[in-house]
Amino acid sequence: MKSTTFSALALGAPFALCATVASAQEFSWEGEIEIGNEQVISSDVAANEIRNTYAIITATGTYSFANGVEIFATLTGESVTDATADRTFEDMGLYVEELGLSFGVGESTTVSLGKLAPSFGSAWDDTAGFFGGTLAEDYELTEQLGVLADVELANAGTLSFGVFFADDTSLSRSWGEDRGRNRASAGGAGNTGELDNFAIQWAHEVNNTRFHVGARHLSASVGDVDDEQGFVAGIGHSFDGGLDVFAETASFSNFGGTADDATFVTLNAAYAIGNLTLSGTLSQRDLDTSGKTDLHSIAAEYEFQNGMTLGGALAFQDDSGVEDTILGVNLIIPLGS
Numbered sequence: 001m002k003s004t005t006f007s008a009l010a011l012g013a014p015f016a017l018c019a020t021v022a023s024a025q026e027f028s029w030e031g032e033i034e035i036g037n038e039q040v041i042s043s044d045v046a047a048n049e050i051r052n053t054y055a056i057i058t059a060t061g062t063y064s065f066a067n068g069v070e071i072f073a074t075l076t077g078e079s080v081t082d083a084t085a086d087r088t089f090e091d092m093g094l095y096v097e098e099l100g101l102s103f104g105v106g107e108s109t110t111v112s113l114g115k116l117a118p119s120f121g122s123a124w125d126d127t128a129g130f131f132g133g134t135l136a137e138d139y140e141l142t143e144q145l146g147v148l149a150d151v152e153l154a155n156a157g158t159l160s161f162g163v164f165f166a167d168d169t170s171l172s173r174s175w176g177e178d179r180g181r182n183r184a185s186a187g188g189a190g191n192t193g194e195l196d197n198f199a200i201q202w203a204h205e206v207n208n209t210r211f212h213v214g215a216r217h218l219s220a221s222v223g224d225v226d227d228e229q230g231f232v233a234g235i236g237h238s239f240d241g242g243l244d245v246f247a248e249t250a251s252f253s254n255f256g257g258t259a260d261d262a263t264f265v266t267l268n269a270a271y272a273i274g275n276l277t278l279s280g281t282l283s284q285r286d287l288d289t290s291g292k293t294d295l296h297s298i299a300a301e302y303e304f305q306n307g308m309t310l311g312g313a314l315a316f317q318d319d320s321g322v323e324d325t326i327l328g329v330n331l332i333i334p335l336g337s
Contacts, residue, residue: 037330120201123268141164
């Protein structure tokens with residue numbers, strides 16, 4: 001029943017947007033185009049030495065109404081399969097990453113419902129460099145159907161929480177290269193078709209120091225061993241003179257609904273010299289069955305006057321004894337109205 005309700009919301013939102021556009025007070029949009037190349041230039045395993053030349057295009061549009069209600073949508077176009085051999089802009093698909101509406105409750109609370117990304121960790125946003133958040137992306141929550149709330153706690157930061165489940169509607173598919181529709185029968189923690197998963201996170205900033213702590217529960221789905229429980233904590237500080245440091249750690253039991261316990265650690269430092277930012281990352285993923293993955297990288301990014309950013313990085317990865325050297329370069333072109 002709950003899955004049907006949110007399916008109707010996800011499918012009906014575009015029609016609601018069209019029906020109410022005439023009363024919109026403001027429309028805004030932003031996005032970016034990322035063109036890049038990631039290549040394993042040397043490896044202990046020859047089959048790992050592949051190149052992936054890719055493009056990622058994202059665009060987010062928002063209608064804001066006079067009563068404070070907003071309707072938003074994010075479309076993403078990218079390769080929707082993992083690279084298994086050298087490829088250039090292949091397997092490109094377009095999908096709906098976010099779609100929903102938000103509104104204020106009182107003066108301090110914002111509620112959002114639809115297809116969303118619940119707050120849990122931030123390493124993929126708060127780290128500098130091409131490979132800064134690579135391992136941490138394993139626990140990022142995206143493409144979830146549910147209800148989220150952000151509560152401003154005056155001078156005590158922001159509390160974010162919500163209930164959700166993995167999108168199992170037709171919006172989980174993609175156009176172009178079809179990645180297929182997700183269904184609860186596919187299993188995986190949180191892929192339950194019911195609002196029996198939750199995440200909560202508190203974030204605060206004091207002067208130049210920012211920090212967050214969070215927890216989540218993802219219920220077991222078909223074929224899973226047990227529910228996943230997860231905890232995350234992060235801290236960052238911006239020093240005078242251009243140095244910024246960030247650290248995040250996350251710990252899980254029954255990660256992904258499996259028998260694995262998992263621990264992730266990300267340490268990142270960035271130093272800005274004018275338009276140039278130099279950065280370094282030390283990160284580790286530790287899973288019970290597959291062992292440890294260590295990824296260390298150095299990177300440089302240059303932002304041009306027109307807002308475009310050119311980046312490059314070299315990473316050294318040790319995945320349970322298999323060592324890879326990886327080169328990444330990208331160009332990010334901002335878009336917006």
